[in-house]
Amino acid sequence: MKKRSLANIIFLFLMLYLLLPIVATMLYAFSSKWHKSIFPEGLTFKWLATLFQDTAFMQAFGRSVLLAGGAVIIALIVIVPAIFVIVLYFPKYEKWIQVAVVMVYSFPGIILAVGLIRVYSTIGVPMILVVLGAYVIGILPYIYQGTRNSLRNVDARQLLDAAQLLGATKTQAFTKILLPTVYPGLFAGALLSFSVLFGEFVLINLVVGSRFETVQIYLMKKLSTSGHIASAVVFIYIVLMGLLTFAIAILTKRSKGATNL
Template sequence: MKRPFYHYVTIGIVVLYLIIPLLGTFLYSFATEWNHTVLPEGLSFEWYQRLFSDSRFIDAFIRSLLISLGTTAIAVLIIVPTVCAVILYAPKLEKYIQAITVMTYAIPGIILAVGLIRSYSDFQLSKILIVMGAYFVCVIPYMYQGTRNSLRNINGAALMEAAEVLGASRWGAFRHVIVPNIIPGILVSALLSFSILFGEFVLINMIVGTRFETVQLYLFAQTSKSGHMASAIVVCYFVLMALITALIIKATSSRKTKKRAAPKKTWFKLTLPKKEAVKS
């Protein structure tokens, strides 16, 4: 098929705009010295070696992992059953969950941070727990969408009814019929939630600060110190995000081929696009 040239130009501009900063950072993280010349004076793994032998980075990475994984796990355990219960047994309540979803999606992290600081500054509640609570709220839209779409795809209400007619208890039907069927969809939502929380900066910076240094906070501290180290962190962070995104795409597209009747591109509706305000 012959296409007019301008179709290449429009896409080219967007792709170039998106790829150049990535390439620049990537090159910079391998450059030995790059302050006066057009191309780097030399290439080396020095910055990565230093980064991975820096215990501060390793600790920050573990903290990020713990707080994002922990919150995602709690979110899955609480939000998924709630959404299932509401959709299957109390559909009248669904509009409240939708309202919460719109609210959390629309409210920028900075506003939530102000509210949280004011509400809990006088309490002895651990600051990290507050951030985790806020993270929980932040991922509600993604978990809700994923759960609702999965339930809709398998026709959850009918399955549940069939299981109960056949003598399963309500819990048993949920545990043995619904859960195994929605797990792939939930996994995608969980991965998405994890990637959003892993890159979160506003809430953790405003509420806890450097006392609980995550990768984002460590990166922020490094940007003013060593550009090369910082770019090595950015590359590592980006590689992790790329892996997670690849997993999400793989999971959603394999389901797409299994369900041939499903219209193309369902995953765009499956996943709410991430926003800067939520994720950073």
């Protein structure tokens, strides 16, 4: 009984430690004034409204969506078919994808940024495209795991064989059978990748900086000018990430449900 109470107390402190800064930041985004009291002295939507009226923020938001979304779409078009082909037809090469996945995790952002600047800044490639390319590679682990786990749940090769023997072309078998079967896992991987890239700061700040101002760079600027506005940015970010996490959770559950074949 004592042990349980102790565990509950530790859990409570841990939750307070984790949630307090988030709750405080979110409250700060809605407080009209909060200087000399424990709780805000008044609530307002002023900061949120100001933020949405700020063209710079809307543009930064658009850039973030464009960059993260673009990288995810390119990854889906380029990486997913490659993973399918390797897993289904050349399984012996799959270990090389796994090596690439580990390498992505093992490179710190700062090293990657310095490397990219040194290699690409002198050859005339727009640095934003370099960041985009790095993002596409950077989300390989999420896309790979999402696709691989979905493929593991079904005998994909046999589904393709069955569809072809029933008169489907390889493309029809892929689009009508395999893609709908692995879709939940794939989409969860894509959403996860998007949320990771949307919050990415190190690479975009070091390689491109304010020449391509994303939400994260905008947030950093606002930190020194207005705490309320910065808190409002964090609020929007948290709401967006919350929605994405919720969608991923639902899709993952649906994907697991499909394994009981």
